[in-house]
Amino acid sequence: SSYRVGIVGATGAVGQELIGLLLSRSFPLAELRLLASARSAGRQLEVGGKKLTVQEAKPEAFDGLDIALFAAEGAIAKALAPEAAKRGCLVLDKSSAFRMDPKVPLVIPEINLAATRNHAGIIASPNCSTAIALMGLYPLHRKFGVKRVFFSTYQSVSGTGADAIDELEAQTQAYVKGAAIEKKVYPYQIFQNLIPHIDSFGADGYTGEETKMREESRKIMGLPALQVSATCVRVPVVRAHSVTVNAEFEQPVDVAAAREVLAAFPGAQLLDDPANKVYPTPLDFSRQVKCGVGRIRRDTAFENGLTFWVSGDNLWKGAALNSIQIAEAMIREGIALRPRELATA
Ligand code: 2RA
Secondary structure, three states, rough: OEEEEEEEEEOOHHHHHHHHHHHHHHOOOOEEEEEEOOOOOOEEEEEEEEEOOOEEOOOOHHOOOOOEEEEOOHHHHHHHHHHHHHOOOEEEEOOOOOOOOOOOOOOHHHHHHHHHHHHHEEEOOOHHHHHHHHHHHHHHHHHHHHEEEEEEEEEEEEHHOHHHHHHHHHHHHHHHOOOOOOOOOOOOOOOOOOOOOOOEEEEOOOOOOHHHHHHHHHHHHOOOOOOOEEEEEEOOOOEEEEEEEEEEOOOOOOHHHHHHHHOOOOOOOOOOEEEOOEEEEEHOOOOOOOEEEEEEEEOOOOOOOEEEEEEOOHHHHHHHHHHHHHHHHHHHHHOOOOOOHHHHH
């Protein structure tokens, strides 16, 4: 069968990737409805050789849809996702609005697809840095049991959005021309620099991004007591995030065993041959379905420690692809798109 799919935030960086991936993955579409703010309504987008007109995202815009892919900021998801679910849509939301809501499954299909069986109309996708980090950590946890983990991230500017991509480009051009470098999106120059600040600072000195990595990793892996400490840094890379993971396990983990586990995990591509300078880089893993894992070595700071490096596309596995993979897997596994109570209504 085929499905009537709506995209909320269709004109944004992630929305554009959703359109491309639905087409390139031949998602069974009966209809594709592009929804965005009133400001963008009326714009025409070229989709698969057809011109589609963007409609305003408002409650009645969800009538008749089976799936609503939300790629908008939290406030819009908070306002409209319940409206869409009420109208019988399965909402797949990439924002942080519902991720920690106990009634909302937070899902990476390769890890906890079963959690989708208890949805009440809304399913959340994790923060991009969490999804990418867990493509390396989760298969190792499943085999060796993780106790404590440190994340250090190297996050591309596309995670902020199209305006940040433009900012890096403009600062690069200004540098080449010897012109003044302007800062609009970030508090510091991002060109030739690093900014250890993503999202907002909490009272404990951790940023929202760092708190998300801790809380979301615990929820997705079902490890409420997992010890996590993250440092999330913006780097002058256009696309794809990278993460250094230092993890302590219940038992010693040798590199060969770790490589075997990662090579067998569907969400990861093992790329680990340091003698030949082979390891993942963000440039190589942009627009890749899998996340690259390499630099695997015993961690010298832990008993039973292992450290490794992951690079993954933050717009794909970190956002658009993960949402689409949830829908694909639910359809493949015959998991109800509508919550039980609605289905009988
Ligand atoms: C970022 N993870 O990279 C956040 C949102 N995509 O800015």
